[in-house]
Amino acid sequence: MRGVTAGAGGTQxxxxxxxxxxxxxxxxxxxxxxxxxxxxxSMAGIIRALVLPVARTLPWLPxxxxxxxxxxxxxxxxxxxxxxxxxIALLLLRGAALAFGLGLAFLMDDPARHTTAGVPVRRAVRxxxxxxxxxxxxxxxxxxALLLVPAEVRPPVGDMTLEAAATAVLAxxxxxxAVRLRDEPEPGQAAAAALLLTGLVAPLLMPDRWTLFVQPxxxxxxEAHRSWAWxxxxxxLVxxxxxxxxxxxxxxxxxxxxxx
Numbered sequence: 073m074r075g076v077t078a079g080a081g082g083t084q085x086x087x088x089x090x091x092x093x094x095x096x097x098x099x100x101x102x103x104x105x106x107x108x109x110x111x112x113x114s115m116a117g118i119i120r121a122l123v124l125p126v127a128r129t130l131p132w133l134p135x136x137x138x139x140x141x142x143x144x145x146x147x148x149x150x151x152x153x154x155x156x157x158x159x160i161a162l163l164l165l166r167g168a169a170l171a172f173g174l175g176l177a178f179l180m181d182d183p184a185r186h187t188t189a190g191v192p193v194r195r196a197v198r199x200x201x202x203x204x205x206x207x208x209x210x211x212x213x214x215x216x217a218l219l220l221v222p223a224e225v226r227p228p229v230g231d232m233t234l235e236a237a238a239t240a241v242l243a244x245x246x247x248x249x250a251v252r253l254r255d256e257p258e259p260g261q262a263a264a265a266a267l268l269l270t271g272l273v274a275p276l277l278m279p280d281r282w283t284l285f286v287q288p289x290x291x292x293x294x295e296a297h298r299s300w301a302w303x304x305x306x307x308x309l310v311x312x313x314x315x316x317x318x319x320x321x322x323x324x325x326x327x328x329x330x331x332x
Contacts, residue, residue: 178260231322
């Protein structure tokens with residue numbers, strides 16, 4: 073009986089998790105307790121985690137170069153001669169907006185685009201984050217550019233801001249279209265060349281009744297800036313469409329993966 077009792081006690085000892093003689097401890101999960109699943113990170117948390125990595129990959133050098141050229145365009149004539157005709161001030165502000173737009177054309181450049189495709193946020197969110205990080209810089213730069221123009225010859229600020237915003241969105245559209253259509257990791261050079269060519273050729277080839285580049289204090293100034301507003305809205309819509317995920321490409325890849 074003692075042997076039977078000892079055997080039963082030893083069996084109970086092994087079942088309760090105590091180490092067997094010469095063996096390893098046996099662990100069992102506590103009844104009623106299950107491992108807690110790890111919480112799924114929220115979209116806000118993911119975006120906060122992406123802020124610093126995205127900020128490091130932004131093309132700050134092209135942006136700084138475009139912004140510097142633009143400020144020189146509007147600032148140097150005032151420093152040299154002290155007087156700037158109104159027509160020249162308007163032309164210089166438009167040139168400054170184009171110069172900064174050339175820097176913005178590089179905003180979609182991301183050498184690691186193909187390696188970061190698995191980030192659990194959509195392309196529109198990643199692109200919007202890049203724009204959000206640059207937006208305060210662009211607003212501050214444009215404010216300085218306007219202040220460098222003497223107040224007595226400064227064109228209407230609201231209308232010129234509309235032109236600069238349309239130019240900036242067209243620059244973003246050029247880069248986003250290159251990424252959408254060709255899946256380019258660094259479309260900045262092609263986008264900047266397209267924007268520069270458009271900015272130089274459009275005033276020469278555009279019919280007079282459609283021209284966007286008019287002088288202040290003329291009858292067509294308001295009409296031209298209504299056209300600028302339509303251009304801004306249309307460019308923004310097309311830019312947003314270019315940020316959507318390429319559904320057809322994903323479907324084709326899924327089909328080939330299933331067949332393989």
